[in-house]
Amino acid sequence: MSYNESPYIASAKNVIGIEARAIEALATRLDDRFVAACDLLLRCTGKVVVCGMGKSGHVGNKIAATLASTGTPSFFMHPGEANHGDLGMLSKNDVLLAISNSGETYELLNLLPVVKRLNVPVIAMTNKPSSTLGQHADVFLDISVEQEACSLGLAPTSSTTATLVLGDALAIALLDKKGFTSDDFALSHPGGSLGRKLLLKVSDIMLSGDALPLISQTAKVSEALLEISRKGLGMTGILDTEGKLAGVFTDGDLRRILDARIDIHTTNVADVMTRGGKTTQADELAVEALNLMEAHKISALMVVDENNTPTGAFNMHMLLKAGVL
Incomplete structure (x- = not known):
């Protein structure tokens, strides 16, 4: 049996195809809500605080890192820890980017009363605008997918990919708007090979x-x-x-x-x-x-x-x- 006939290859191609279609569908949903999210992040005088639980948290961590490295000050706040003191990391000049596929993640929703009391605007990344998180957000970004790439339809796969891509889209849209340069990038990456190339004289x-x-x-x-x-x-x-x-x-x-x-x-x-x-x-x-x-x-x-x-x-x-x- 050649490798092209392997069930592993067939499964991998199926996953890649499903996730590629999810990203293509995501592009068709970019509208005035995405513009509003970018404007809100651009006006932020504090930091973009990214929050998510489970797989959404793992993706959120990467989104926060990408934002920070491309000129938008950002950090990740774990919602479970935030419910036990870390919410003090959030200030009134910040913007909360809340990620929940269902829009009903308890640990996230439990933060909303305090977030609203601080008048911190919320950008929700969820697949349900009618969800609790979607209804209480200042801006809703749709990360819904037709199907997960998992054959059981259970493991977050296409949805986490779509979330990550949308986070990258936000970061790079802001980078372009701010005129962030390679020199700026190097200053935040002094220890990497790219930083050395851009800074070393x-x-x-x-x-x-x-x-x-x-x-x-x-x-x-x-x-x-x-x-x-x-x-x-x-x-x-x-x-x-x-x-x-x-x-x-x-x-x-x-x-x-x-x-x-x-x-x-x-x-x-x-x-x-x-x-x-x-x-x-x-x-x-x-x-x-x-x-x-x-x-x-x-x-x-x-x-x-x-x-x-x-x-x-x-x-x-x-x-x-x-x-x-």
Whole structure:
């Protein structure tokens, strides 16, 4: 039996098809209520407090995390704990995003009197507008699905998927409206690889001072090789008489002159160096320097100031070690 005939594959395809149709149906129900929810969240001067029990709570936790990471301050409040003191986390400037498939979750409904007393607006995500939660909400968002993907029709599957997708839709609609940028995203993700790529500057990784490979343009090729070996970057910068960067000499340049049988002890490095060469500056993002290196197929880069005076150098290995690659 091939894998295409496996009952596991058939079951998986059925689940994916059911959930895909649930999401497609969700898109057709986006209306002025979704706009009202976005406007309410956009005007919120406090935090978006997401609340849900059971599977709705697990999805709510993710929605809160997505909102927070995309520029809408948010956190998850467990309704069971809220009934025993955690409701103090809610303030009058907040918005409550309450998730309940049935709209009758006891732990959530038990919070509504206090929520209303605080004049905290409620956005309800439920499949029943006539439910208690739906009737007491300021805005109702329909997360109903035609069927759950569970063959028993019991386990929350399509409904939790629809809820999660609608939460993502809210978060990204707000992100777009606020003009949230990649730099903003990086500030809330400093520990992740994306944050490092968006925040790390060339100055954070480059070698400088005595570790910087540099020689005079009057030096011989043999001296350049010694400098490359000492500094370990696979290249050295070549300075003119004013201390400016005249060019670079790399491992690649060495291979070319050896093929030409040039005497490294008598040849001036200025005669065989790569004149000018690609450079970057210390305040550039490291990822931009990486793009430059990849575009020109070079493995090391000199860093210069506005006067073309070398201030640093780095190579691909250092970018890899810093998590930029």
